[in-house]
Amino acid sequence: MLDLLIVGGGPAGLATAIHAARAGLDVVVAEPRTTPVDKACGEGLMPGAVRALAELGITPPGHPLRGIRYVDAADARQRAEAGFRHGLGLGVRRTDLHAALARRVAELGVPVRPVKVDAVTVRQDTGSVGAAGLTARYLAAADGLHSPVRRHLGLDLPDPRPPRYGLRRHFTVAPWTDHVEVHWSTRAEAYVTPLAPELVSVAILTSERAPFDVQLADFPDLAARLATHTSSAVRGAGPLRQRVRGRVADRVLLVGDAAGYIDALTGEGISLALAGAAQLVRCVREDRPQDYERAWRRASLRHRLLTDTLVRLRVRPQLTRLIVPTAARLPFLFAGLVNGLT
Template sequence: MPETAKRWLRRQRTRTAPEPRRQQVPSAHSSQAGTGPADEEAQVIVVGAGPAGSAAAFHLARAGVDVVLLEKGTFPRDKVCGDGLTPQGVHQLVRMGIDIDAPGWTRTRGMRWVCEGRQVHIDWPRLGARPDFGLTRSRHDFDEILAGHAREAGARLHTHVKATEPVTDRAGRITGLRALAGADKQPKLYRAPVVIAADGASARTALAMGLQRDPSRQVATAARRYYRSATRTDDPYLELWADLLCSRTQRDLPGYGWIFPLGDGRVNVGLGALARRQHGSVDLRATMEQWLARLPQEWGLREENADSPWRSAALPMGFNRRPQYSRGMLLVGDSAGMVSPWSGEGIGQAMEAGEAAADIVALAMLRPTGPAREEALRQYPREIQRRWGTYYRIGNSVADLVLRRYGYRPLLNRRLMASPVLVRFLARTLTYAADETAHDAVDTVLRTLLRLVPAPDLSHGTRKP
């Protein structure tokens, strides 16, 4: 992004005056019916108030853009997640001004990998551009905090609004959304020249616009349950197990198990696994029961201490939906398959992509409707490619050639776990902690590797015929 544009955005975000402007946007011609008394207009519509959508709405509102944030559910709400944030995610919370010292946030020092009876502690790297700690917090109220922050910044947050179909002009460009609003599901039309789709793994808005998932890209499944555990709730490390076996085949799980402390008397215990083409799907519930039986009795991870139902969800990975910008619509977070193919992390990437989308849209709105604005919006997939394209391309290959077949056990062999240098390299690779301000050997090797591999083109994809 040009330096002048960055300075403009900084001035917009730090200004102390006032309410974000409410500029009326002329209605575009629609192939659907006309507007009615319940219609609502904005400069930008964001669909979905998860981490990606709330981050996008927050940064847009801070830049003075009139933005509507639509959420089909209500808050608080539950989400299937590990509830853990790496320093990348913490960095995004700080950029949004979230009070991470308030009650409910628990800091972590790093990861503890367990494999074949051995343990290795990997502290979060101390780099100049990011915090040196992670956080945990239940998704039960995490999303509510972010959405509330977007509303306080000036975004118009509407809950209980389910988008049902896009509205397009004669050229097929999205100009709004039809929705069912409120408990009585009243039809309503929302209009805007730009739509940011952040509606999660279902990607209903993207699908309705004909953007299909790439079947060659990774898809994983995660399952988790909360347990009461007095001995593990204040653990300063996120614990990950790499030597788990699938219950049916007794082959290595193509993923890992986790035990994440929440600091409130509970732990989040779960599994994440890639789909295995050769041997079918993994029975995560049976595999988890087999794993829990191995754990020490005093940890309390037994049925009588369960604090939630068993829940699972899909993890769209490795940019499995493209293009990430098309005909007035940008994809962020899970709707674009932004979960890391290396680690399964998705919250940090979703929030960062939301900010990137907001930056680009805010600048695009300064241009007149037409080719000039369109060229600005097309910078979004290029920016995503610049940030993660090569890293995800390598990760997709590693996931397909190694993780899908053998799990994480090969990456955590005895020789690697005995080498501090290799352990640091693995930690930075799994969490993508390359930093231009760092000058040690590990960071130099990682940046060199990423430069040597060409990034994929994320601006093109498969559309429904």
């Protein structure tokens, strides 16, 4: 019998597999898709994520990031900037990150089975959990934002707030900054992340359902800068916010986006996935799954508080207009918030 069966071979699932293998656990990943898998995301790793990946033996290629810059879409001269105090971040193509994690999993000899786990087939008793013909002491559900395993276990909660969506496109243009730029309009945010000498990622977060080019028009300075450059196809994701009743159901533990998601506003998705993977494996190794919920909450507390606060401001346009001017007026506070999450 396995120690841990991981359902889902995205970054969260693969990070969990790496932690498990390093802890001496017998682990298998169930993932039917061929690596790497692309996904709509901002593609910026904060310094904490870069350090956590390095500790796992992973150094993906990318563009160094020195901080975060907020820009007012209505007046691009209005901006606030905060440098990272504890190392550099990294702009990394999602496919490059996924491929680097997959290589590390292969180096550690972790089997990745090309099987799809149907959530309704997950069965557990007092000593084991099984799915797709595999049996383990525990199962880690790393099956994404709209986790079928989470839904099957009745762990989803309704969300009364307006849904938010993400759209991402790449542009072949030389980066004009070594910061992640967050452009704020009254209806959306646009994240600009340098990825390579001639490539940037632009991710738009919004509650409005409209094509990427229509959304980009809300950011006239950014749209003008990108107008003559070749772009990739658009990838989308959402609704982003996923409320979860809990992250433990007997011998099933949720990790990554499956464990619940607020928003991509603070760019901490990968950092949280890596932290959650480490805590999940610790609880499995100690045979104390009941400790995982508290450990996950403790590891994600600062992120959840800041992200939830920003999302609440976002739905009130009169307050949204104050975000960039306030950050510019109070640079020490802005820098403290940015570095509190890195």
